[in-house]
Amino acid sequence: MNTLKLFGLYLLLWVVISGGRIALFPLLFILLMSFLTPYVFTLEYRHISVKAALKLCFWFLLYSLKGGVQVALFALRPKLRLEPFVYRHSVKSDNAFSVAMLANLYSLMPGTVSMGYNQGVLSLHILDRSLFDPALIQRLEAYAIEAFEGGTVS
Numbered sequence: 001m002n003t004l005k006l007f008g009l010y011l012l013l014w015v016v017i018s019g020g021r022i023a024l025f026p027l028l029f030i031l032l033m034s035f036l037t038p039y040v041f042t043l044e045y046r047h048i049s050v051k052a053a054l055k056l057c058f059w060f061l062l063y064s065l066k067g068g069v070q071v072a073l074f075a076l077r078p079k080l081r082l083e084p085f086v087y088r089h090s091v092k093s094d095n096a097f098s099v100a101m102l103a104n105l106y107s108l109m110p111g112t113v114s115m116g117y118n119q120g121v122l123s124l125h126i127l128d129r130s131l132f133d134p135a136l137i138q139r140l141e142a143y144a145i146e147a148f149e150g151g152t153v154s
Contacts, residue, residue: 007034052147059143060105063136067110070131074111083129086115089122089137098148102141109140 010030015022074080091099103114103122111127126132 003034003038006037007031010034049147049150052143052150056105056140056143056147060108060140063140064109067112067131071110071127074128082127085126085129085132087124087126087132087134087137089124089141091117091120091122092141093145093149094120095149098144101148102144105140105144106137 007030010033011027014026014030018026074082091102093099093102099117099122103117106112106122106124107114111131113125115123115125117123124137
C-alpha cells in the first residue's frame with residue numbers, strides 16, 4: 001500500500017474518530033505515520049480472500065457469542081470452580097501474518113488468551129477445561145488459513 005493510500009485511510013479514520021475535526025497536529029502525525037507504516041509493520045500477507053474472511057467473521061461471531069454466554073454463566077455461579085490450563089497448539093501455517101491473526105482471534109474468544117508463539121507452537125491459556133474444544137481451535141485455524149492464505153478448509 002503506497003503512502004498516498006495510507007494517508008487517505010488514516011485521514012478517513014481520523015475524521016470518523018474525531019467527528020470531522022481536522023487540525024494541523026493530527027494532519028502532520030497522519031502524514032508521518034503514512035511514511036513510517038511500511039517500515040515499522042512488515043508483516044507480509046500472500047492472499048486475502050474476502051469471501052473466506054467474511055465466513056471466518058460470521059463463524060467467529062457465532063462462537064464468540066456462544067462462548068460469552070458460557071463465561072457469563074460461570075460468573076453467575078455462587079461458587080466459581082474453574083480449572084484453567086495452558087494448551088499448546090501446533091500451528092499449521094508458517095506465514096507470520098496468518099499466525100498473528102490467528103493468535104489475535106484466539107485471544108478474542110471468551111475465556112481464551114494467546115500467551116506466546118515459539119517454533120510453530122502457540123500457547124493458549126484456557127479459563128476452564130469445560131470451555132475447551134480442540135475441534136473448535138482447529139476449525140478456527142483452518143478458516144484463518146483459508147481467509148489469509150487462500151488455502152481450503154476440509
